[in-house]
Amino acid sequence: MTVKINENYLLLQNSYLFAEIANRVENYKKENPDKEIISMGIGDVTKPLVPSVVKAFSKAVDDMGVADDFKGYGPEQGYSFLAEKIIENDYKPFGVNLDLDEVFISDGAKCDTANIQEIFDINNKVAVTDPVYTVYVDTNVMAGRTGEMKDDGMYEGLVYLPCREENGFIPSLPDEEVDLIYLCFPNNPTGTTLTKDQLKTFVDYAREHKSLILFDAAYEKFINESDVPHSIYEIEGAKEVAIEFRSFSKTAGFTGTRCAYTIVPKELKGYDDNGNSHSLNELWNRRQTTKFNGVSFPVQIAAAATYSEEGKKEIQDNIDYYMKNAKLIRVKLNELGLDVYGGVNSPYLWIKIPDGIDSWGFFDKLLNEANIVGTPGAGFGPSGEGYLRLTAFNTLENTIEAMDRISKLKF
Numbered sequence: 001m002t003v004k005i006n007e008n009y010l011l012l013q014n015s016y017l018f019a020e021i022a023n024r025v026e027n028y029k030k031e032n033p034d035k036e037i038i039s040m041g042i043g044d045v046t047k048p049l050v051p052s053v054v055k056a057f058s059k060a061v062d063d064m065g066v067a068d069d070f071k072g073y074g075p076e077q078g079y080s081f082l083a084e085k086i087i088e089n090d091y092k093p094f095g096v097n098l099d100l101d102e103v104f105i106s107d108g109a110k111c112d113t114a115n116i117q118e119i120f121d122i123n124n125k126v127a128v129t130d131p132v133y134t135v136y137v138d139t140n141v142m143a144g145r146t147g148e149m150k151d152d153g154m155y156e157g158l159v160y161l162p163c164r165e166e167n168g169f170i171p172s173l174p175d176e177e178v179d180l181i182y183l184c185f186p187n188n189p190t191g192t193t194l195t196k197d198q199l200k201t202f203v204d205y206a207r208e209h210k211s212l213i214l215f216d217a218a219y220e221k222f223i224n225e226s227d228v229p230h231s232i233y234e235i236e237g238a239k240e241v242a243i244e245f246r247s248f249s250k251t252a253g254f255t256g257t258r259c260a261y262t263i264v265p266k267e268l269k270g271y272d273d274n275g276n277s278h279s280l281n282e283l284w285n286r287r288q289t290t291k292f293n294g295v296s297f298p299v300q301i302a303a304a305a306t307y308s309e310e311g312k313k314e315i316q317d318n319i320d321y322y323m324k325n326a327k328l329i330r331v332k333l334n335e336l337g338l339d340v341y342g343g344v345n346s347p348y349l350w351i352k353i354p355d356g357i358d359s360w361g362f363f364d365k366l367l368n369e370a371n372i373v374g375t376p377g378a379g380f381g382p383s384g385e386g387y388l389r390l391t392a393f394n395t396l397e398n399t400i401e402a403m404d405r406i407s408k409l410k411f
């Protein structure tokens with residue numbers, strides 16, 4: 001017998017962005033063992049879980065050891081005690097009403113944004129913004145929804161919506177028919193946002209073309225400005241055309257704890273070959289109940305604690321801390337004459353690289369001359385060339401030190 005592999009995997013780019021970065025950092029460290037490197041690269045939080053979350057988490061773990069409180073398998077969709085809090089806190093205040101069975105609690109927005117495409121036909125045309133959170137692209141490659149990567153860095157068969165300084169990082173509507181559109185706002189990697197009116201043009205497009213928006217709102221809690229929508233469902237009609245992904249990862253420091261959720265409204269429809277409509281909520285429910293056995297009980301208790309009065313305050317303090325770093329980076333780099341985007345409603349800053357140097361070149365310059373690790377924009381897609389991403393996930397002290405080092409560089 002021969003085991004044949006899924007050859008779509010061979011279409012993936014070999015050098016995974018963060019592996020290449022780690023490689024370059026490792027090499028630098030080997031040659032310069034005495035240098036203190038400040039990492040502003042990978043998008044991971046640096047602050048620990050807040051006390052009220054740890055308290056609830058730890059009590060739930062203890063409960064698991066008590067016969068009367070022990071929990072075995074929970075609902076695949078998640079416990080309603082958490083779904084209720086999600087609806088009450090994350091949607092009601094924005095005028096969005098949801099039913100409990102429209103909330104699917106999971107162990108990550110990464111896997112949800114990846115897995116969701118299983119319920120869609122292989123021939124659906126997919127649009128992504130460029131630069132992009134690479135999970136959307138790579139998982140569609142794995143599924144066989146694309147051809148090869150072309151010389152211009154774009155996969156055949158995918159529709160790219162460029163977001164660059166020239167268009168204010170606002171993607172244009174696709175100029176060909178697309179079925180699925182991935183949007184992530186506040187954006188990773190650019191840190192930029194859409195206003196309600198800008199997002200509405202996408203909702204209107206989707207309604208007109210019977211397409212679906214996969215809206216990743218992992219950074220929603222970092223929004224500060226009032227005209228930036230927190231949920232796509234704030235836009236009229238969006239419940240007919242959008243699935244929304246959220247995560248406790250960046251919001252509440254759950255990157256190592258794992259909890260997220262996905263909203264699949266019951267209004268959402270997909271179509272079969274005969275043109276009959278089917279509920280996407282039912283399909284996703286079928287997918288989850290078949291392939292997923294739910295998030296651990298203590299983790300869901302911990303996630304619910306993020307909505308307690310104390311939890312909310314502690315988490316807001318952490319977000320404020322990161323956003324203070326973001327502001328500091330923005331102001332300092334502006335003073336140095338660099339154009340900086342993001343960092344207002346998001347922990348990411350998207351630095352326009354001075355002329356004459358590309359994004360890997362600038363990455364190397366920062367690493368070698370300032371011992372700072374960023375992420376080259378080109379790693380997020382061809383339109384990321386010419387930019388570099390820095391994150392505010394760090395200590396204030398490191399952020400200050402990093403800006404001090406950058407200010408000594410010559411551009």
Ligand SMILES: *Cc1c(COP(=O)(O)O)cnc(C)c1O
Pocket residue numbers: 043107108109110111133184188216218246247248249250254255259260
């Ligand atoms: C970090 C991040 C997520 C969160 O993924 P989890 O699996 O929930 O940790 C989702 N989308 C984007 C764009 C992210 O940057």
